[in-house]
Amino acid sequence: MNDVLKAIEERSSIRAYTAEKLTNEEITALVKAGLQAPTARNMREVHITVVDGENPILAEIDNEKNMLLAANADEETKAKILANPNNFYYSAPTVLILSVDKDFFWNKLDAGIAVENISLAAQSMGLGSLIIGIINGAMSGAKKEYFAKALKFPENYEFAIAIALGHRNTEKEPHEIDLDESVCYI
Numbered sequence: 001m002n003d004v005l006k007a008i009e010e011r012s013s014i015r016a017y018t019a020e021k022l023t024n025e026e027i028t029a030l031v032k033a034g035l036q037a038p039t040a041r042n043m044r045e046v047h048i049t050v051v052d053g054e055n056p057i058l059a060e061i062d063n064e065k066n067m068l069l070a071a072n073a074d075e076e077t078k079a080k081i082l083a084n085p086n087n088f089y090y091s092a093p094t095v096l097i098l099s100v101d102k103d104f105f106w107n108k109l110d111a112g113i114a115v116e117n118i119s120l121a122a123q124s125m126g127l128g129s130l131i132i133g134i135i136n137g138a139m140s141g142a143k144k145e146y147f148a149k150a151l152k153f154p155e156n157y158e159f160a161i162a163i164a165l166g167h168r169n170t171e172k173e174p175h176e177i178d179l180d181e182s183v184c185y186i
């Protein structure tokens with residue numbers, strides 16, 4: 001099997017990381033993989049904020065996410081959220097936050113393609129990754145402008161998707177696929 005197909009087939013979402021930091025070379029390779037993704041009309045509007053896992057902004061986003069989730073949850077779910085020891089990025093040493101031009105029609109699709117490029121690049125480099133959408137509410141709520149500024153989004157940009165990256169501290173099998181259910185030939 002060629003290397004690309006192997007990375008696609010073996011990738012899975014990783015929710016536990018070691019404390020080992022990524023090197024600058026690894027981070028550069030990952031952001032390049034994101035920016036080398038195709039974009040509609042070759043707009044290249046996807047922007048990446050590289051956040052060190054120890055940056056306190058991540059805890060602020062996590063608190064806001066928990067607060068919003070708890071506010072909209074029943075008592076049982078609320079207790080579960082508050083009892084969950086994990087933050088949204090599972091203490092990965094690096095988190096990339098992708099933002100896009102608010103007014104470009106294909107913005108979120110472009111970010112999705114870019115984030116998958118990053119995820120597959122990580123897989124091919126022996127690293128783990130987790131694509132993160134759960135902070136969308138926190139990133140687009142009352143603190144939207146505050147987070148956009150703290151994360152240095154370009155003017156008129158908004159959150160699209162995030163990805164946690166690091167060395168795996170767990171293994172997870174790739175999900176099952178069902179060719180009969182998901183594909184038809186006409």
Ligand SMILES: Cc1cc2nc3c(=O)[nH]c(=O)nc-3n(C[C@H](O)[C@H](O)[C@H](O)COP(=O)(O)O)c2cc1C
Pocket residue numbers: 011012013014015130131132133134135161172173174175
């Ligand atoms: C757009 C998107 C958003 C996601 N957001 C989260 C998230 O916030 N937290 C999380 O733990 N997993 C998140 N995931 C990971 C999915 O849960 C995961 O891809 C799915 O369960 C299949 O597992 P696999 O990636 O290991 O094949 C997200 C995946 C995608 C594509």
